[in-house]
Amino acid sequence: MDIMYDAIIVGAGPAGSIAAYVASKLGFKVLIIDRFRFPRFKPCGGGLTQKSILLLRSLGLDLNGVVRDECRRVVVINSAGSFILTDNDPIITVVSRDEFDNYLLSNALELGTDYIVDRVVSVRTNGGDHVNVIGMDNTYIGRYVIAADGANSIVAKYLGNDIRRNTAMAFMTIAHGNYFDNTCVIDMTRIKWGGYSWIFPRGGGGEYDVGIGSIHWDNYRAQLIRYVRDAGLREGEIRGHPIPIKSRERITSKRIVLVGDAGGFADPITGGRAFSTPCIVAPWLHWH
């Protein structure tokens, strides 16, 4: 017999896994579906703000074992020169997304969330008391769907959103060599306007997350390689991914809600912090 879940979460990135963690903690029967088996790679700078760390801690997620670096010093370079931010607390905490996302998913699974590897191709609501989530391998049934399937969200498209609208683009690479330790660099001068570059240390060993992002869709690969080499580093594989920076036009229907990048909730200035939305959304299940 098919299981009827209280909530099916599509996508096990930070938004999906945090939603699964909170909903399972509240006693709901939850299924999370991701097209990849975890740990999996996600192009990202891996920089978490202090606000994000406090939010995760308040949920009981202390990130023990997955913090790669803590920058109490951030060098900001702009056209007028440069300045240094310092604090006793880390200003940017650096994680590796494969480890961080796997940690969040594991915490949800420990609370009883079911996890299936499948690629969701469609959802069907048919106006009834449930939603069918159609995967390549199977169909899953839930009372509600929390869509956390990222920037190219199938579910956001199903709700009628144009997922290419209001989307920034960012490229990154894991680079090697000698640069600053425990210091994050944010450089506004490499792109004319509407973007920035970063170099985030990944815990010693001469490894750095280096990237470039902009609200203008362009191929920044060549610029990124130049940036890496100007810093005296060697680039690895270059990976790009869109970042939706404006809330989608339609983020809910009666039984579906979009969270994280699927909903377009990345900060429009920094391109980060999209994953905090599910903390509001999981309790939403209670109100129905």
Ligand SMILES: Cc1cc2nc3c(=O)[nH]c(=O)nc-3n(C[C@H](O)[C@H](O)[C@H](O)COP(=O)(O)OP(=O)(O)OC[C@H]3O[C@@H](n4cnc5c(N)ncnc54)[C@H](O)[C@@H]3O)c2cc1C
């Ligand atoms: C180069 C780059 C650098 C960035 N740097 C930072 C940073 O330093 N700090 C920061 O806070 N943010 C950063 N961001 C933004 C950040 O990566 C995203 O906002 C964040 O990953 C959003 O989390 P999410 O859980 O909503 O989506 P995602 O992390 O994209 O997770 C979506 C999940 O859904 C799964 N999925 C997708 N489609 C399907 C499907 N059809 N069926 C099943 N599963 C599916 C995917 O496999 C994936 O696991 C960066 C983004 C980029 C591109």
